[in-house]
């Protein structure tokens with residue numbers, strides 16, 4: 359006869375990922391880099407937003423992209439046109455990036471470049487409204503995209519990402535005249551669970567709202583400026 | 594999340610002096626997480642095959658979403674998918690008291706070691 363035992367554990371399932379994320383963030387902090395984790399359902403416009411962002415902000419900052427949402431190698435090429443390193447992560451069948459995958463990307467960046475020269479790392483997460491919200495990758499802030507075509511009730515149905523977001527971009531605003539969608543309702547629904555999130559309606563097609571988004575990114579990069587100064591003194 | 598679950602159990606299992614034969618994993622999953630218990634159960638049953646978790650049962654206990662309204666000084670239960678702000682005063686949901694849990698509560702195992710199960714993860 360064998361005896362049965364019971365081990366009381368209370369171990370958080372996300373503990374290992376969290377440790378990895380903290381490790382990644384420590385690297386970013388050491389190099390004076392701000393990392394933004396860009397998340398949305400497939401097709402909400404992450405890559406289009408990154409293209410627009412690189413077109414303007416590469417004139418002000420040194421930027422790298424960690425690309426976790428590649429349908430084809432073409433996606434990375436679209437972004438490399440702006441002269442930035444684009445590190446493609448093979449996510450396999452995973453429905454989200456995790457901190458280990460991004461650690462691989464960071465180490466690749468630090469082999470090929472002097473990471474302390476960079477100001478901003480943009481991570482394009484796997485297109486999925488659910489899982490990426492739970493798996494931190496070492497970002498300083500989370501950016502969620504919701505396209506107008508997805509409907510007002512998405513934030514209520516998939517609340518975790520919207521509750522965790524630091525910035526919500528309502529994308530494809532150029533389509534508003536063609537759709538029966540109430541932007542104020544989207545905003546109200548998100549505010550129910552996240553009163554402090556910055557909400558910026560944008561269109562990658564017309565450029566509407568992008569200046570406000572750039573300002574939001576600039577304000578984050580400004581936070582790492584003191585650390586950056588420190589670095590250049592040491593060098 | 595299935596991968597996170599299996600890795601977490603494996604870490605614990607390997608840290609034991611003699612890796613035991615696990616019979617049941619008791620999981621606590623909050624209603625305000627990305628985890629859908631039925632899907633997790635299904636994925637676990639597929640992925641445990643031919644690993645040290647072969648034959649192991651997964652028992653999932655869900656915890657409700659409970660928020661605390663500081664304005665009203667009381668707890669309330671937001672209706673997931675419908676409404677999250679305070680039903681009394683409409684203050685946003687800011688203080689979640691329950692529903693974000695994702696943890697292994699306990700593991701049942703028996704004394705004879707699981708030597709026959711190769712950890713081929």
Ligand SMILES: Nc1nc2c(ncn2[C@@H]2O[C@H](COP(=O)(O)OP(=O)(O)O)[C@@H](O)[C@H]2O)c(=O)[nH]1
Nearest residue numbers: 400401402403404405406485530532561562563
């Ligand atoms: N009308 C319109 N279409 C857009 C906009 N942004 C992206 N799209 C289109 O939406 C589709 C998906 O965009 P993409 O950036 O690849 O989305 P991702 O999967 O989130 O990276 C593409 O066909 C884009 O041309 C926008 O602001 N307005």
Ligand SMILES: [Mg+2]
Nearest residue numbers: 404405427433
């Ligand atoms: Mg994309």
Ligand SMILES: [Zn+2]
Nearest residue numbers: 662665679682
């Ligand atoms: Zn209240």
